Amino acid sequence: MVKKRSRKRLIDRQEFWGFLFICPWLIGFLIFTVGPMLSSLVLSLYKYDLANSKFVGLENYRRLLTQDPLFWKSLKNTALYALLTVPLGVLGSLAIAILLNQPIKGVRLYRTLFYLPSMVPAVASALVWQWVFNADSGILNQGLGFLGLPNIEWLQNEKYTLFAFVLMSLWGIGGQRMIIFLAGLQGIPESYYEAARLDGAGTWTQFRHITLPCLSPVMFFNLVLGLVGAFQVFTSAYIMTSGGPNNASLFYSLYIFRNAFEYFKLGKASAMAWILFAILLTFTLIQFAMSKRWVHYEGEAK
């Protein structure tokens, strides 16, 4: 058997066709993603400003970790942002997906409406949110005023800026993540619920013991991507506050951008990118390790 298969011609082999079909993507990935990644790894060992380069070993990393307060500040801002937005975003998306999975009239219209915000270009929505957060006449402060609460200088006071961005991130909960949850919800066979109902399970029990376990792979996927996305937050801060006030919204990617394209410290910026890569890899591995305890795959013996 084995001998016979290996004599098969190349074009008769499934793997050949598989690779052939994905090769446009594969070539692009190698040239435009893996290539630059490797070159940035090399760059991170150099002091490089486009005109002069000097090999410095791990000095870029050492300086970042020991001498750059802004590195730590941007990391702290980003971590806090991720800590708040990822759980809120995942729960919010799940909640909306469940609502939009109800068999009610006009549900397609609602789905479209909730998805709309994520169709808006990031720059445009940043500009809109700038108005929402306007301290004097923004809709948010008007709402607060209506409740008898004082005005908040969302984007001008460093105490609130980060929370303003967290709030703004919730604007995206009806987007892609919600669609994935919705697909996950629709993939759960109705017969499971029927069986549970026959056994006398209430709504909560059904949700807890059927919906959640069946959704756990989707949830896991959304968590991983959510974390990666949160650590790369850039556009909103770049446009709305350019990192201010007093670096309160200096996110990690923004600081990389500044070092690379404003100060032209390309070695340092590359080193920062690799530190971010290491951080994200670590978190993702942790999530994978933990996922064994709570993610349930269909057809997997437990």
Place this chain on the structure above:
Amino acid sequence: MAWGNPEQLALEEQLCEQFNRDNPDVHVKFLKVPGSAYANKSVVMLASDTAPDVLRVDHYNFANLQKKDFFLDMSELAKKDPTWNEDDFFPQTIEECKVNNRLFGLNVLFGGTVIYYNKTMFAKEGVEDPYKMWTEGRWTYKSFVDSAKKITKKDSQNRFIQFGVALPIFPTWTPFVYGFGGVLLNESHTKSMLADPKAVAGLQFVADLRYKHGCAPTPAQAANSAFTFEGGKLGMSIDWMGMTPRYRKAVKDFEWDVVPLPVGPVSGSTIVKGNQLVIPKHTKHPEAAWRFARFITSPETEQQLYVTNRRCFPTRKAVANSPEFLESTLPPTQIRIFLSAVKGGKQLPIDERWAEWTTTMNNELDALWSGRETDAKVVAEHAALAINKVLAEEPGW
């Protein structure tokens, strides 16, 4: 290669066509790049030897790029050119282009800061005309603040409807530091001088406009362009001369004009800055590039750019002093004050690390401009420490 607003670019495109007509042996292709991507794109092009033969760079980036040895030293080309005469130009415009007494660029779009003021608003609120005060030598920091305070108004619900002046953003507040005799950096650019009492006095003066006299909007009040000059909600705006074409186009329902910055306790100075036309070091056509750069800075072109279209300010004394330049039927009518502003104009300490230390400085000064701290001394001392730390580091880390 250039960036700018549509009017600016259309004009430059027209100039390129004219040059092509007059110089059949050379063909110039005009490359437009959006302002937001310009700095990055020019650096990458210069570094990879793919830059156009002549490009315009903002003076903010000039020092940095020159230091990287990207620009052609034009000194020899200038020496060979019989029509080149440095004395034709305002000295600051030449100085900006020189490094170690070698010429690396030709100045264009030169200009300084002035105060644009809403004449109609001044008249309506019964505030004396600043230009009149200036001609009579009474345009001081005190009369500036007094005017701004008188212009500031609230409606019946106690909401501000107009402010005397917008708080200048960096670098347009620098004249006030200079006005008190302060400077931003020391001579050798190794230390910040912000904590010096004279600089502190300047910063305090600017912050007080907002938090003591209440005649300028806070960042929150000014957010989303709530108070703009062209919107008719500001009595005065401190800005570059280059704003003129925009105001001419945008302002329809009030009269406006310009006045120099008020005279401070030590001096009455403004800041000046231009852009530079540079030639990449490895260009294959240095002579043709020089010819084109000279054309863009020729008296005829300057006449077109700055007299007919009022783009900023001429670099040539002859053009600036010509009656055609000084007479204006459109606002601003007091073009003469541009001339006086440029003559006394000081430069900013722009060096290769400008982007870095000014970002640090602006972050620190946020505390003052946002009113979290009202004592300029505290903020300035803090800022000076942070800037010194940046400057003490070996460049490039």
